Amino acid sequence: MKKIMLAAAALALTAGMGMAQTVRIGTEGAYPPFNFVNDKGQLDGFEIELGNELCKRAELQCTFVKNDWDSIIPNLVSSNYDAIMAGMNISEERKKAIQFSEEYLPPPLSAYAATSADADIEGTVAAQTSTIQAGYIAESAATLLEFPTGEETIAAVRNGEADAVFADRDFLAPYVNESNGDLVWVEGQDKVVVGEGIAIGMRKSDTELKGKFDKAIESMKADGSLNAMIQKWYGPEALIF
Incomplete structure (x- = not known):
């Protein structure tokens, strides 16, 4: 019986580890150095590196989805992906349709x-x-x-x-x-x-996801790694936190 209980516990733990939340992030892939497609045909740029680090800290399994800019918010609202990282400035007009994380770039x-x-x-x-x-x-x-x-x-x-x-x-x-x-x-x-800052766009209903991303962004601000990443991609004179 003890062996059965231990096996069941191990199975439950393994299942829990395999059920990390999967998050699809929409990006344009045509706005360097924020995001672009590199010579290998892969999505690259500041927001790709940042998104991967934020997902690691938030214990999320993330994939990036390339989407044209003019339909990037409608496709988020339609659940074709779960978040946007595409050099998107916070604005009152956009807040009517989606919610934003804490900003990860000062107003550019x-x-x-x-x-x-x-x-x-x-x-x-x-x-x-x-x-x-x-x-x-x-x-x-x-x-x-x-x-x-x-x-x-x-x-x-x-x-x-x-x-x-x-x-x-x-x-x-x-x-x-x-x-x-x-x-x-x-x-x-x-x-x-112009604008209030660059942030992650999400559906208004995804409050839990917003909380996870906010916490990860705050941790990168606190340990200096966000400023270091900003200066890596935008140079030593870039605006930082």
């Missing part, structure tokens, strides 16, 4: 880039659709020109379709730095604060 600086430092930012400005930057331009004096991806917004500036592009500075920086002067920051408009 946005910037205007163009082919000339004195470009007209009240002319036609390109921005990625459904982003907080697109909302900002829509409320400005400029004419908003929206595109599905960030790369298309930059192409619109280069081919003269738009006077400037407005996006996260960290996203634009590599394009500006590697353009040999073909793409530059607009004078005095390269450090614009």
Whole structure:
């Protein structure tokens, strides 16, 4: 009888270990250095590394799902995955549809880039659709020109379709730095604060999952590992906690 009880206990323990919560995380895979597809065809970037570490600390089994940006919130709400890590800024408009974790990046600086430092930012400005930057331009004096991806917004500036592009500075920086002067920051408009911070998006009903992610984020802030990871991906001058 004792052997049977011990075997049953071992089986229960093994079953419990195998029943760790599986969480699917949606990401765009097209917004470096936040998230992108590397040369091996794998999802990579700051949010992939961070997501894996958060899941480890929260004792979650996580997988990443690539999804186009313009449908990333609808597919979360429809339960095609359980969370979003895609450079998503907290905003009042988004809070109407989903809830957010504690922020894992401070409110990132946005910037205007163009082919000339004195470009007209009240002319036609390109921005990625459904982003907080697109909302900002829509409320400005400029004419908003929206595109599905960030790369298309930059192409619109280069081919003269738009006077400037407005996006996260960290996203634009590599394009500006590697353009040999073909793409530059607009004078005095390269450090614009928009949004409340970058965080994990979840369905409003998933309060337990939010609690687990919040606790993991807080632990990384407390031990300094989150700041170290931010500076690894965004450089020593990146905004940190």
